[in-house]
Amino acid sequence: xxxxxxxxWQWQDERSYVQxxxxxxxxxxxxxxxxxxxxxxxxxxxxxxxxxxQLAIQNLEEVITQADFECSGIVRLNxxxxxxxxxxxxxxxxxxxxxxxxxxxxxxLFEVKSLFETLTVELEATVVK
Numbered sequence: 619x620x621x622x623x624x625x626x627w628q629w630q631d632e633r634s635y636v637q638x639x640x641x642x643x644x645x646x647x648x649x650x651x652x653x654x655x656x657x658x659x660x661x662x663x664x665x666x667x668x669x670x671x672q673l674a675i676q677n678l679e680e681v682i683t684q685a686d687f688e689c690s691g692i693v694r695l696n697x698x699x700x701x702x703x704x705x706x707x708x709x710x711x712x713x714x715x716x717x718x719x720x721x722x723x724x725x726x727l728f729e730v731k732s733l734f735e736t737l738t739v740e741l742e743a744t745v746v747k
Contacts, residue, residue, distance in 0.1 A: 619644050619746055621693070623722050634713040635725035639693045644746045648687050652698060652740035653678040654733065662735040667704040668711065671739050675715050678741045687745045689719035694744035702729045705739060 624638035625631070655663035655670035656677065663670050682689055697712075699705040716723070723743075733740055 619691075621722065621746075634716045635695075636722050637724070639722060639724050641693055641746050646687075646747050648682065648685050648691075648743075648745040650678065650681050650685075650743040650745060652696075652742040653681060654737045654740045656737070662737055664736040667699075667701065667738050668708045670737065671705070671708050671711055674739050674741050675712065678743060679715075682743070682745055685745075687747055689715075689745075690721055691745045691747050692719075692721045692723045692743050693746055695721075695723045695725045696742040697725065697727045698730050698733060698740040698742070699727070700730060700733055700738045702727065 620642040622640040622642075623636045624640065625636050627637070630637060653674050654677065655665065655673035657663070657673075663673060665673075679689055682692075697705075
């Protein structure tokens with residue numbers, strides 16, 4: 619697999635995403651449903667944004683690993699939140715995870731009216747290898 623990053627500017631670098639990703643010679647693509655702060659037993663979290671973001675990241679990584687893919691193969695990451703103002707102070711948690719796995723992904727952040735039950739953040743990814 620070959621990835622080419624397209625960044626006409628530099629300002630997105632401090633926000634931990636890229637403007638576009640071209641991918642060639644892919645052997646497989648994984649489309650991951652939105653991962654949230656739901657426990658292994660199916661219980662939706664009512665915790666604060668920080669805790670929910672941490673669990674959503676863990677769940678995303680678990681799905682990717684179970685599918686025999688690597689987080690570094692994420693080329694698209696959509697972030698849904700019910701409150702951008704509460705997500706933003708916790709964004710470094712996601713940025714550290716992105717840096718740890720050397721992920722170079724296109725990202726869109728959406729503020730939505732609601733998510734399932736008590737959830738406040740959801741991560742949806744496209745992963746290639």
